[in-house]
Amino acid sequence: NIITIKYPISMGFFYFYTFIIQCKMNIKHYLDSTYLKTAAQANLSEKENTDVVINCIQEAIDNDFKLIMIRPDKVALAKKMIQEANSKVTIGTVIDFPFGNGTLEEKLAEAKQAIENGADDLDYVIDYEAFKKGEIESVKEQVVQGTKLGLAHNKIVKWIIEVAALDNHQIVQLSALIKNVVIANFSEKEYEKVFVKSSTGFYKTPEGMPNGATVPTIKLMLENSFPLPVKAAGGVRTYEEAVEMIQLGVKRIGTSAAKAIVTGEISNSDY
DSSP states (O other): OOOOOOOOGGGOHHHHHHHHHHHOOOGGGGEEEEOOOOHHHHTOOHHHHHHHHHHHHHHHHHHTOSEEEEOGGGHHHHHHHHHHTTOOOEEEEEESTTTOOSOHHHHHHHHHHHHHHTOSEEEEEOOHHHHHTTOHHHHHHHHHHHHHHHHHTTOEEEEEOOGGGSOHHHHHHHHHHHHHHHHHHSOGGGGGGEEEEOOOSOOOOGGGOOOSOOHHHHHHHHHHHTTSOEEEESSOOSHHHHHHHHHHTOSEEEESOHHHHHHTOOOOOOO
16 A cells, blocks of 8 residues: 655655655554454354454454454464464454453463463553552552563563543653653563553543544654554554554554455444
């Protein structure tokens, strides 16, 4: 895919074609194709919901997406399908999802099981309510121990901060906290494996307010989490929105509309 923008002729053809080359991208490799609904949330039987998961995994394989993001209990299923297809699609799962208020021991136990089942990426929900209450040392310890576990097993670690539950000042503070903890406890070569991620996509906002990634919140995250990479999750449903996020500087996009994004279709996805 190539993104084109009309520039004044006075800027010269050199700048125009340079821009075209720089914007050429394989957008599929930014996409974490996501399905995180339980059967109850989807109003389906367990079998029907598993069939939806199977279809999502197969879609990720067929379209060569970066990753398939699913619930922990479906990781082993994804691993089997991907191995049988000889695919390079990686597997992500969520830890302490969607509220992030479990104990550190519970977080680590769930992450260990996901690793055993074949997960490549661990997307922890940070205890953002504890952070808002000022329990900073507890939150820091989550980041240290959760990150240490993931990196020790050569996994990608992401920390979901749930931007819709935070004001702008808190987004800045929590992004910086994660960055500072990682810099203080891990080597520079490991920074690229620890992301700050915007949202679960399941936070209930009042009056239909956005509950996922928005341009203003992503800008705050990028400015305050650097040199850690950022993942935009929730609310990215079109090719144009995905390109906008990539141009801002995000390295991954979590979306249940991955196929629609690459085909230019309209998605009725709510995550």
